[in-house]
Amino acid sequence: MPELPEVESIRRGLETLLADKPVIRRFEFARKDLRDPMPIRKLKSLEGQSVQAVLRRSKYLFFAAETGGILSHLGMTGSWRTADETRVPPGQHDHVRIEFENGLSLIYRDPRRFGVLDWAKDLISAHPRLDQLGPEPLEPEFSPDYFRMKTRSHHSPIKNILMNAKVVVGVGNIYASEILFRSGVRPGRSSERVTAAEAARVVAFTKEVLSEAIAAGGSSISDYVDASGDQGGFQNHFRVYDRAGRPCPSCGTPIRREVHAGRSSFFCPRCQR
DNA sequence: ACTGGATCCTGACTGC
């Protein structure tokens, strides 16, 4: 599943592909639902309209057409590819195709179907999938004071707070472990016991890790590729994620794995307290 | 009002 850096990398790829603002000729649906039913008629109402921009909010992509647009969440295994991207042959998990007047076709593939395809007016108007979202991690609104306030008002492991989209969007399971490693805070530490200085470090390293990952084009694990089928490079920079038993890059102590809220966390028991 | 756990689904990998 793509986290924010992967979604942003995909957005940039799509923006380039759709730079000449092509008109949507037609949608093709191989099925009626992903995780939820898709609003097929509503989406088809966008046929004949040009895509003006590809935007991102949280881990959602938004293809902005004229009277509304396509809201896309990739879930764990979703991807957008061009039809002529030959490295991956057409398959049973290609669920939606968007054909443009200029000959381009985009194909949505999602084996696990945890993704979402919805219609939205824009990214500003009320929408049930967007209304409850917290600030973007790279915006100033995600500040040490703000995060400190959130850590004090919750009673759960700091990692859960960091991954809570109502607190801050875009931080998934991989980057949460990486951020907390750099911050020197154990993922399982109860959030109300995180000091103001530590909360400030978590905020700073959230911005740092996500920025570095975006600059590297995201992380490729398993089946992630961007819209051109290219893989990101940040997975080569993981310091703790999926490295249980291997030496901490900083002190050599074996990395430990723990489960919080049903998700694996990785940390160095010596560097993180 | 919160919290953690189960859940949706398929595929890759492990160990017997």
Add this chain to the structure above:
DNA sequence: TGCAGTCAGGATCCAG
């Protein structure tokens, strides 16, 4: 080789 069990990038729903 086969088969069962475990795990996977997310987010929602439900019980306690």
